[in-house]
Structures are given as structure tokens and as C-alpha cells.
Amino acid sequence: MKEGTVVQWFKKEGDMVEKGEPLVEVLSEKATYEVEAPASGVLRKILAEEGTDVPVAGTLAIITALDEELPEIEVAVAPPAVEAGKAVAVPERKVEERVERRIIASPAAKRLAGEHGIDLTQIRGSGPGGRIVEEDVRRLIEELKIMPRVREVIPLTGIRKTAAERVSLSARTAPQSTITMEVDMSNAAELRGRVNVSYTDMLVKAVAKALTEHPIINSTLEKEQIKIFANVNIGVAVATEMGLIVPVVRNANEKSLTKISSTLKGLVEKAKQSRLTKEELTGGTFTITNLGMYGVDVFTPIINPPQTAILGVGRVAEKPMVVEEQMVVRSIIQLSLTFDHRVVDGAQAAEFLQKVKQNLESPETLLA
Amino acid sequence: MRRITYRDALREALREEMLRDKTVFLLGEDVGRYWNGAFKVTKGLAEEFGDERVRDTPISESAIIGVAAGAAITGMRPIAEIMFGDLSALAMDQIANQVAKMRYMFGGQAKVPVVIRMPFGAGVNIASHHSQSLEAWFMHVPGLKIAMPSTPYDAKGLLKTAIRDDDPVMFFEHKLLYPVEGEVPEEEYTIPFGVADIKREGKDVTIVATLYMVHKALSAAEMLTKEGIDVEVVDPRTLVPLDKQAIVDSVKKTGRIAIVTENCKTAGVSAEIAAVVAEEALDYLDAPIKRVAEPDTPIPFSPPLEQFVIPNEKSIVKAVKEIVY
Numbered sequence: 001m002k003e004g005t006v007v008q009w010f011k012k013e014g015d016m017v018e019k020g021e022p023l024v025e026v027l028s029e030k031a032t033y034e035v036e037a038p039a040s041g042v043l044r045k046i047l048a049e050e051g052t053d054v055p056v057a058g059t060l061a062i063i064t065a066l067d068e069e070l071p072e073i074e075v076a077v078a079p080p081a082v083e084a085g086k087a088v089a090v091p092e093r094k095v096e097e098r099v100e101r102r103i104i105a106s107p108a109a110k111r112l113a114g115e116h117g118i119d120l121t122q123i124r125g126s127g128p129g130g131r132i133v134e135e136d137v138r139r140l141i142e143e144l145k146i147m148p149r150v151r152e153v154i155p156l157t158g159i160r161k162t163a164a165e166r167v168s169l170s171a172r173t174a175p176q177s178t179i180t181m182e183v184d185m186s187n188a189a190e191l192r193g194r195v196n197v198s199y200t201d202m203l204v205k206a207v208a209k210a211l212t213e214h215p216i217i218n219s220t221l222e223k224e225q226i227k228i229f230a231n232v233n234i235g236v237a238v239a240t241e242m243g244l245i246v247p248v249v250r251n252a253n254e255k256s257l258t259k260i261s262s263t264l265k266g267l268v269e270k271a272k273q274s275r276l277t278k279e280e281l282t283g284g285t286f287t288i289t290n291l292g293m294y295g296v297d298v299f300t301p302i303i304n305p306p307q308t309a310i311l312g313v314g315r316v317a318e319k320p321m322v323v324e325e326q327m328v329v330r331s332i333i334q335l336s337l338t339f340d341h342r343v344v345d346g347a348q349a350a351e352f353l354q355k356v357k358q359n360l361e362s363p364e365t366l367l368a
Numbered sequence: 369m370r371r372i373t374y375r376d377a378l379r380e381a382l383r384e385e386m387l388r389d390k391t392v393f394l395l396g397e398d399v400g401r402y403w404n405g406a407f408k409v410t411k412g413l414a415e416e417f418g419d420e421r422v423r424d425t426p427i428s429e430s431a432i433i434g435v436a437a438g439a440a441i442t443g444m445r446p447i448a449e450i451m452f453g454d455l456s457a458l459a460m461d462q463i464a465n466q467v468a469k470m471r472y473m474f475g476g477q478a479k480v481p482v483v484i485r486m487p488f489g490a491g492v493n494i495a496s497h498h499s500q501s502l503e504a505w506f507m508h509v510p511g512l513k514i515a516m517p518s519t520p521y522d523a524k525g526l527l528k529t530a531i532r533d534d535d536p537v538m539f540f541e542h543k544l545l546y547p548v549e550g551e552v553p554e555e556e557y558t559i560p561f562g563v564a565d566i567k568r569e570g571k572d573v574t575i576v577a578t579l580y581m582v583h584k585a586l587s588a589a590e591m592l593t594k595e596g597i598d599v600e601v602v603d604p605r606t607l608v609p610l611d612k613q614a615i616v617d618s619v620k621k622t623g624r625i626a627i628v629t630e631n632c633k634t635a636g637v638s639a640e641i642a643a644v645v646a647e648e649a650l651d652y653l654d655a656p657i658k659r660v661a662e663p664d665t666p667i668p669f670s671p672p673l674e675q676f677v678i679p680n681e682k683s684i685v686k687a688v689k690e691i692v693y
Contacts, residue, residue: 106655107654135652
């Protein structure tokens, strides 16, 4: 976690606060936390308005004693009124960042950029020392003329930002290949009705069992070493209003199907309320992602780094199938396994997927 | 159009104004019939107008300017010549404290229609006391107008305007310009003060140059054309009043400016022009302002060293290339 977003202040400027009482809600990359007042006194100044990103260890607000003067320096350098969603660092940090990110542009370039609402940070300057000159801005304006107009700008923050960084990392580092396999879920459907577990619960169990038999899939590539994990921690991707988050069923291979079911239910519930703890969000060794509820059959999920593989689950559909030379209607699901081709070859990935298929088609084994 | 020298153009202006207005007279060291002026600008004028109106003076610059000032406030239009611009230092009190301030100190009851001519410039191997360009000194004295013609056409037109002006005008010539020929019409004309002349139109970079440096800038511009750089050369012609608008307009067009002056860089004319551009055209600058000027040194007597300190085509080309990228 590098920065958090201020979601909600529980107090207004001028309110009395007690040490330890919830002061502000902050959204981290994956969850929301309540920050408690570190001291008792008056909430004199809120420096980070709701919607503002603040770096870790940044200043959120100033609490003073009732009769204490507000330190002048803090007021002087406090950020101006903040537009929602605009990144504002704490004052001390802000100065440093401005120095680091100083844009060198000729006055003419700045004027032209100002006239056309061009953000100079988008431009790589062609002048000496990277100075942005008028021609650079003019070129961008020309390019923008043929580009579609932007209606709205959504800052990349919080979960979306984390997701963007992680999928980019994954796509950049791991050569990924996806294989798909059809699974007959008819027996699983029967079991589901009988034991009161979901397909997802069964998938977690089936995958956990398969991973214990094919541990190479339950691994990570670190520099020159493939590290096989001792734990089988299955992450289950959950779409929430805030974005995609992946709570982890720890040691799923050691948990019974019903235990997995109850664990997962709890996690999903907390996920939807953004109440998952850090422990519940980290340490996954394999991920399952399901788009079946949207009617998707096959897709190519992107590995959740630093893991080696991810299983994409399609919809359960009634389909005709030939069983013992008879045309019968069965519940069919498509599984899509994306794997890191640096760690395993297609054959090993296929063997693992086959094992998952077998586990699901003989669901009694999942109860063992 | 006929072509005459800068020297002859100046002489024509003097002669025509002396014919036109009987209050116009010349004074200075050796301007009369025996020497015709150190650079022969006044040749033949003593013969035509008599020794009363073309007066040789003792070797006292202070006296020359003092006499001129006195004559001016009593209704004459004196044109004083100082043999070398460097020697103006000897007349500085008369120029800066008397000529420049009289009209103001007398509450407008006196006019001081004096023209003070003098040659500036290095390049003829006559050492530190005869080679300076001191226009910046006078630019710093409110009350003085300053003309610096770079061509025969400008020399004649500006000198006639200077003579007709009711306020004191410092009229700076350049030793190397006297033999330079250029087109000058036969018919009467004057050039208003405060109107710059675009000596060459271009779109990539503005060079503001004065006096002899205009010619260096123009030949540098030719060299730069071969490299695809289109130079505009702006000659302010008068430093006071300064045609700021022409300079600003040119910078708005090109986004780049080099200022070429034959005086030392520190607190020089180029500094003033650079400040004007920074104040009034900053948002149009696409590169830093460049100044091509002399180093802060006396003009050396040694010819190679002298050539080293004077801005030339090469130093102008180099400066321009540093801001055109």
C-alpha cells in the first residue's frame, strides 16, 4: 500500500474528538479502514478532503488542544480547495514532488498548452534537456484533433489503480497461454442440491485437490527459481461495486467442502462491504475467476501475479451430450486455464486441468 | 535608385537642413574647411555655408556641448560633432546634466534642439580610447533621444528628423559604416523616431541588431538560410524612443530572439531589449533569449584580440543555433 483514498470524515472541522474514536474512513488498495483519532482535542483542520488520495504517512488533519493556536506553517501550506478525485499530497511531500516533477517547457509552449487545455505532463519535450517547445504542443494538438474527444475523466485510484498495475505487471512479465476444457457438471449439480454447496465451493475444493497432486501449478517464479508453495490458498475473484477483489480461502486443501463453503460465504459478504482484512486479501497461491453468471463460456483470464495459473469458469449450460452412445442432456461448464508458460508447458497445464475436470465429474471425491 | 555612401548621406542631410533652416549650424573639432571632419562628413560645407555656420572649436568636448546647449536655448539648432564617441565622457556633465535636463528644469520654458553626432565602434585598430560603443550610457539618461542609423538611407532620414526635433538627440554613427553605400532617394524624406525597420523578414528567429551589427546580422542570416533557418532582422534605428512593439511583434511571430549589439554585455543595450521581451512577450518565447555582445573588457589594440571581442557572423550563427532546435 502506497496511498489511500479518504472516503468519509466522521467529524467536521471544529468537532471535539476523543482519542481512539473513529475519525475518518480510508480506502486502501483493497479494503476500507477506519482511522482512529490519535489524540483528544479539536479537529481543527482537515487537510485531505473526501475523495483525496494521500500517501502513506501523509497528514490527514490537524487535531489541537482546545486553546491551542493552529500552527501557522501548516495553515500556510495547506492544500487549496480540493477537486474531488484530484490527487493532493500532504504539504511537506507536495514541495518535494513539485521539484521532482517540474516540467520544463518554454513560455510559448505553456501559453499554447493553456489555450488548448493541454496537460504538459503528456508531452515529451524535444528541446534541450527535454524542454517542451511550442512545436511539441502543436503536434499534440494536431494529434488530438483526429482523436475522439474525452467526455469525462476518471482518475485511476484505489482498487482500479491496483488492478491496472497488477494486470500490467502480469501481462508484461509472464508469457501466458490459455487452454480450455469441457466439464460435465451433472453429478456436481446433483451434489449441490443434496449438500447445499455452490458450484464455486466445489470448484475451490476440486482445484485445491488437483493442486496437491500437481504442485508445480501451485507455485511462483522468482528470478531464476520456481518456488512451490506448501500452502494451497485459493483466491476467489469477487466483483463488487468498488471493483474486483480477491479474498483468499487459506489452506483450502485441508478444508472440507462445507468448511470451504462457509468460509467463502463469509468472505464474499465482507468483500461486498469492503470489510475484508489484509490477511483475507493476501497470500493466494492460485485464483479462480467466474464469468459464468454473465453468460460467458470461455475466456482468457490474466494470471494474478506472482501466481502461476488462474482458472476461468464459464456458465453452466444444459447441452446435449453423447454418453454410452446415447444422446443425453447434461450440465456442461467450460473451464479456461491460463498458465505462466515459463513455469510449465501446455502438457503439464492440461494434466492439471484434466484432474480438476475429474474431481468435478466425480464430486463424491470432493466430500472426502 | 541612386546609391551613395553613408558619409555622403549624412552630409546631404546636414546640407539640406542648413539650406532649409538658417538656425542650423555645425560645431566641433576640425569640422571646418581645414580638415572637413575626422571622417569627412562635413566636407565642403564650410565653403558653402561659411565659417560662422561650420565652426571649428578648441579641443574641449565640454565646451562644444556647453556652447551648443546655450545656442539651442537661445533659438539656434546646433549640430555638435564629437570626433570619437569615447570622448563624450569629457562632455558628460554637459550632456547628462545640462542638455538632457534643461527643458525639464526650466519647466518647459526652454527647448534644447541639439544634435550631438559622434562615431562609435571597434574594428579599425585604434585601441581602447577610440573604439567604444557607449549608447547604453546615454540610454540611461532620461531626456535624451538616441538614433543609430545602420544604412545611408536611415542615416539621412534620421539625421533630418534629429535636426528638426526640439529635444536633444544623440546621433551615433559607426566608423566602418562611413564608406558603405546604399540606396538613397534624391527626393526629400525623413524617418520618424521610434519606428524600427525590418531589415530582413523571416519566421524562425528574430535578431535585433543595431548600427554596424545590423550588417553582421544580415550576413549571418544568409549563412543560416543555407541551414534552413529563416532569420528576421529587426533594426530599432532609434533606441530612445524604442519601438518595443516591432520587437514584440517579431518575437510573437518567431518565438525566438537573439540580440546583437556592439557593446559590452553587462547592463548593455541588449539587456534592456531582453527585459522588454521578457516583460511583454514572455509567453511567446519558445527558447531562452540570447545576447551576442562584447565581453566586459576594454577594446584591445591587438587586431586579433580586437576581432575576438567584436560580435561577428560566426558568433551570431552559433547563438542562433543554440536557440533554434
